[in-house]
Amino acid sequence: xxxxxxxxxxxxxxxxxxxxxxxxxxYGGTVNLFWYVQYPGQHLQxxxxxxxGDPLVKGIKGFEAEFIKSKFSFNLRKPSVQWSDTAEYFxxxxxxxxxxxxxxxxxxVKP
Amino acid sequence: DAEIxxxxxxxxTETGRQVTLACHQTxxxxxxxxxxxxxxxxxxxxxxxxxxxxxxxxxVSDGYSVSRSNTEDLPLTLESxxxxxxxxxxxxxxxxxxxxxxxxxxGSRLTVL
Numbered sequence: 014x015x016x017x018x019x020x021x022x023x024x025x026x027x028x029x030x031x032x033x034x035x036x037x038x039x040y041g042g043t044v045n046l047f048w049y050v051q052y053p054g055q056h057l058q059x060x061x062x063x064x065x066g067d068p069l070v071k072g073i074k075g076f077e078a079e080f081i082k083s084k085f086s087f088n089l090r091k092p093s094v095q096w097s098d099t100a101e102y103f104x105x106x107x108x109x110x111x112x113x114x115x116x117x118x119x120x121x122v123k124p
Numbered sequence: 125d126a127e128i129x130x131x132x133x134x135x136x137t138e139t140g141r142q143v144t145l146a147c148h149q150t151x152x153x154x155x156x157x158x159x160x161x162x163x164x165x166x167x168x169x170x171x172x173x174x175x176x177x178x179x180x181x182x183x184v185s186d187g188y189s190v191s192r193s194n195t196e197d198l199p200l201t202l203e204s205x206x207x208x209x210x211x212x213x214x215x216x217x218x219x220x221x222x223x224x225x226x227x228x229x230x231g232s233r234l235t236v237l
Contacts, residue, residue, distance in 0.1 A: 019166075045224070057167075057214065057228040103166055107224050112157075114167040 017106050019115035026094050027123050034089040034118045036104030045107040046087040048078055049114075052100045060102070063087065074098070096124045126151040128229035130215050136235045143202040145232045147215030155218040156198040157226065158182075158190060160211040167214065173198055205236045 020035045038044065048060040061072025068080040078089045087104060099122045104115040128149040137143050149156065154175045159167040169182030171190040179190050187209060189201045202209055212233050216226040 017166075022164075047225070049226075049228075056230045057216075057226075059225060062225060105167075105226075110224060112169065112224055112226065114159075116164055116166040 130229040153217035
Protein backbone atom coordinates (compact mmCIF):
# COMPACT_ATOMS: atom_id res chain seq x y z
CA UNK A 14 0.00 0.00 0.00
CA UNK A 15 1.13 3.51 -0.75
CA UNK A 16 2.27 5.49 2.28
CA UNK A 17 3.67 8.87 3.16
CA UNK A 18 6.23 9.21 5.93
CA UNK A 19 7.18 12.31 7.81
CA UNK A 20 10.07 11.41 10.02
CA UNK A 21 10.06 14.45 12.29
CA UNK A 22 7.09 14.54 14.63
CA UNK A 23 8.04 17.67 16.52
CA UNK A 24 10.75 20.16 15.60
CA UNK A 25 11.76 23.04 17.84
CA UNK A 26 13.87 25.83 16.39
CA UNK A 27 14.94 29.31 17.32
CA UNK A 28 14.10 32.21 15.05
CA UNK A 29 16.46 32.59 12.09
CA UNK A 30 17.41 28.91 12.16
CA UNK A 31 17.16 26.92 8.96
CA UNK A 32 14.42 24.35 8.52
CA UNK A 33 14.20 21.09 6.68
CA UNK A 34 11.27 18.73 7.14
CA UNK A 35 11.47 15.30 5.62
CA UNK A 36 8.82 13.60 3.52
CA UNK A 37 9.11 10.25 1.80
CA UNK A 38 6.54 8.25 -0.08
CA UNK A 39 6.33 4.71 -1.28
CA TYR A 40 5.13 4.55 -4.86
CA GLY A 41 7.12 4.08 -8.02
CA GLY A 42 4.88 5.82 -10.53
CA THR A 43 3.85 9.37 -11.30
CA VAL A 44 2.80 11.44 -8.31
CA ASN A 45 1.71 14.93 -7.46
CA LEU A 46 3.22 16.26 -4.25
CA PHE A 47 2.01 18.85 -1.78
CA TRP A 48 2.85 20.51 1.48
CA TYR A 49 -0.02 21.87 3.54
CA VAL A 50 0.29 24.01 6.66
CA GLN A 51 -2.09 24.31 9.58
CA TYR A 52 -1.52 27.35 11.77
CA PRO A 53 -2.87 27.16 15.33
CA GLY A 54 -6.65 27.32 15.29
CA GLN A 55 -6.86 27.52 11.52
CA HIS A 56 -7.67 25.15 8.70
CA LEU A 57 -5.15 23.57 6.38
CA GLN A 58 -3.76 25.73 3.62
CA UNK A 59 -1.69 24.84 0.60
CA UNK A 60 1.95 25.82 1.06
CA UNK A 61 3.32 24.55 -2.24
CA UNK A 62 2.87 21.84 -4.82
CA UNK A 63 4.80 19.89 -7.42
CA UNK A 64 3.22 18.43 -10.54
CA UNK A 65 6.05 18.34 -13.08
CA GLY A 66 9.02 20.30 -14.39
CA ASP A 67 11.59 21.97 -12.15
CA PRO A 68 11.92 19.72 -9.10
CA LEU A 69 12.65 22.73 -6.89
CA VAL A 70 9.37 24.46 -6.18
CA LYS A 71 8.80 27.64 -4.29
CA GLY A 72 5.75 28.33 -2.19
CA ILE A 73 4.38 31.04 -0.01
CA LYS A 74 6.21 32.70 2.89
CA GLY A 75 9.67 31.77 1.68
CA PHE A 76 9.18 28.01 1.76
CA GLU A 77 10.54 25.72 -0.91
CA ALA A 78 10.62 21.99 -1.51
CA GLU A 79 12.71 19.71 -3.66
CA PHE A 80 11.42 16.61 -5.39
CA ILE A 81 14.09 13.93 -5.61
CA LYS A 82 12.57 11.11 -7.59
CA SER A 83 15.37 8.65 -6.93
CA LYS A 84 14.86 9.06 -3.19
CA PHE A 85 11.06 9.25 -3.30
CA SER A 86 11.39 12.41 -1.26
CA PHE A 87 9.85 15.87 -1.19
CA ASN A 88 11.51 17.72 1.67
CA LEU A 89 10.36 21.14 2.79
CA ARG A 90 12.92 23.87 3.48
CA LYS A 91 13.13 27.43 4.66
CA PRO A 92 16.46 29.22 5.16
CA SER A 93 15.38 31.32 8.13
CA VAL A 94 12.26 30.56 10.16
CA GLN A 95 10.14 33.09 11.98
CA TRP A 96 8.01 32.77 15.09
CA SER A 97 4.94 33.01 12.84
CA ASP A 98 5.97 29.76 11.13
CA THR A 99 4.89 27.86 14.23
CA ALA A 100 2.37 25.41 12.82
CA GLU A 101 1.81 21.83 11.81
CA TYR A 102 3.07 20.81 8.39
CA PHE A 103 1.62 17.97 6.35
CA UNK A 104 3.13 16.33 3.34
CA UNK A 105 0.62 14.85 0.89
CA UNK A 106 0.96 12.67 -2.16
CA UNK A 107 -1.67 12.30 -4.86
CA UNK A 108 -1.45 8.92 -6.54
CA UNK A 109 -4.11 8.36 -9.21
CA UNK A 110 -6.54 10.69 -7.43
CA UNK A 111 -5.89 9.01 -4.09
CA UNK A 112 -4.55 11.75 -1.80
CA UNK A 113 -2.53 10.40 1.11
CA UNK A 114 -1.24 12.52 3.96
CA UNK A 115 1.69 12.06 6.26
CA UNK A 116 1.22 12.14 10.02
CA UNK A 117 2.37 15.74 10.21
CA UNK A 118 5.30 17.58 11.76
CA UNK A 119 4.72 20.10 14.47
CA UNK A 120 7.10 23.04 14.19
CA UNK A 121 7.64 25.29 17.19
CA VAL A 122 9.72 28.40 16.62
CA LYS A 123 11.00 30.07 19.75
CA PRO A 124 11.30 33.87 19.60
CA ASP B 125 -15.65 34.99 -1.82
CA ALA B 126 -16.04 31.26 -2.30
CA GLU B 127 -15.65 29.17 0.81
CA ILE B 128 -16.22 25.84 2.53
CA UNK B 129 -18.39 25.97 5.62
CA UNK B 130 -18.52 23.20 8.19
CA UNK B 131 -21.07 22.91 10.96
CA UNK B 132 -21.17 22.43 13.82
CA UNK B 133 -17.63 23.51 14.70
CA UNK B 134 -17.80 21.69 18.01
CA UNK B 135 -20.10 18.90 19.12
CA UNK B 136 -20.30 16.61 22.10
CA THR B 137 -22.48 13.55 21.81
CA GLU B 138 -23.03 10.20 23.48
CA THR B 139 -22.13 6.74 22.32
CA GLY B 140 -24.79 5.26 20.06
CA ARG B 141 -26.32 8.52 18.88
CA GLN B 142 -26.52 9.48 15.23
CA VAL B 143 -24.51 12.55 14.32
CA THR B 144 -24.39 14.49 11.07
CA LEU B 145 -21.65 16.94 10.22
CA ALA B 146 -22.47 19.38 7.47
CA CYS B 147 -20.19 20.60 4.72
CA HIS B 148 -21.21 23.28 2.23
CA GLN B 149 -18.95 24.71 -0.46
CA THR B 150 -19.51 27.58 -2.84
CA UNK B 151 -16.48 26.90 -5.07
CA UNK B 152 -18.65 24.90 -7.47
CA UNK B 153 -16.12 22.09 -7.12
CA UNK B 154 -17.11 18.64 -8.31
CA UNK B 155 -14.89 16.80 -5.85
CA UNK B 156 -15.57 16.75 -2.13
CA UNK B 157 -13.82 14.84 0.63
CA UNK B 158 -14.11 14.08 4.32
CA UNK B 159 -10.99 13.50 6.41
CA UNK B 160 -10.44 12.86 10.07
CA UNK B 161 -7.37 14.19 11.83
CA UNK B 162 -5.90 12.27 14.73
CA UNK B 163 -2.62 12.71 16.56
CA UNK B 164 0.04 10.52 15.02
CA UNK B 165 -2.06 9.65 11.99
CA UNK B 166 -2.33 12.93 10.12
CA UNK B 167 -5.37 13.11 7.89
CA UNK B 168 -7.13 9.96 6.84
CA UNK B 169 -9.75 9.85 4.13
CA UNK B 170 -13.23 8.75 5.21
CA UNK B 171 -15.40 9.22 2.12
CA UNK B 172 -15.24 11.19 -1.07
CA UNK B 173 -17.42 12.20 -3.99
CA UNK B 174 -16.57 13.15 -7.54
CA UNK B 175 -19.99 14.55 -8.32
CA UNK B 176 -23.70 14.47 -7.61
CA UNK B 177 -24.93 10.99 -6.69
CA UNK B 178 -21.34 9.72 -6.59
CA UNK B 179 -19.88 8.53 -3.26
CA UNK B 180 -16.86 6.37 -2.51
CA UNK B 181 -15.29 4.81 0.54
CA UNK B 182 -11.95 6.00 1.74
CA UNK B 183 -9.32 4.50 3.99
CA VAL B 184 -11.38 4.64 7.23
CA SER B 185 -15.02 4.51 6.13
CA ASP B 186 -16.45 2.03 8.66
CA GLY B 187 -19.15 3.65 10.77
CA TYR B 188 -19.57 6.63 8.43
CA SER B 189 -21.79 7.42 5.46
CA VAL B 190 -22.19 10.33 3.05
CA SER B 191 -24.67 11.40 0.42
CA ARG B 192 -24.30 13.86 -2.46
CA SER B 193 -27.63 15.22 -3.66
CA ASN B 194 -26.20 18.48 -5.03
CA THR B 195 -22.87 20.02 -5.91
CA GLU B 196 -22.57 22.18 -2.80
CA ASP B 197 -23.15 19.72 0.06
CA LEU B 198 -21.59 16.53 1.37
CA PRO B 199 -22.95 15.72 4.83
CA LEU B 200 -21.10 13.12 6.87
CA THR B 201 -23.23 10.86 9.09
CA LEU B 202 -22.11 8.72 11.97
CA GLU B 203 -24.92 6.19 12.27
CA SER B 204 -24.07 5.14 15.83
CA UNK B 205 -21.30 7.22 17.31
CA UNK B 206 -18.44 5.44 19.05
CA UNK B 207 -15.71 6.83 21.30
CA UNK B 208 -13.16 5.88 18.64
CA UNK B 209 -14.79 8.47 16.39
CA UNK B 210 -13.77 11.32 18.67
CA UNK B 211 -11.69 13.37 16.29
CA UNK B 212 -11.43 16.54 14.26
CA UNK B 213 -13.19 16.23 10.92
CA UNK B 214 -12.20 18.23 7.87
CA UNK B 215 -14.18 18.66 4.72
CA UNK B 216 -12.31 19.56 1.54
CA UNK B 217 -13.11 20.17 -2.09
CA UNK B 218 -11.22 20.36 -5.36
CA UNK B 219 -11.81 21.08 -9.02
CA UNK B 220 -12.40 18.25 -11.40
CA UNK B 221 -8.77 17.86 -12.33
CA UNK B 222 -6.26 15.14 -11.76
CA UNK B 223 -4.04 17.27 -9.56
CA UNK B 224 -6.57 17.54 -6.76
CA UNK B 225 -5.38 20.67 -5.00
CA UNK B 226 -7.57 20.63 -1.90
CA UNK B 227 -9.34 23.54 -0.28
CA UNK B 228 -10.25 22.80 3.32
CA UNK B 229 -12.98 23.85 5.68
CA UNK B 230 -12.26 25.02 9.23
CA GLY B 231 -12.94 21.61 10.78
CA SER B 232 -15.49 20.12 13.17
CA ARG B 233 -14.34 18.85 16.52
CA LEU B 234 -16.46 15.88 17.63
CA THR B 235 -16.31 14.35 21.09
CA VAL B 236 -18.12 11.08 21.72
CA LEU B 237 -18.60 10.31 25.41
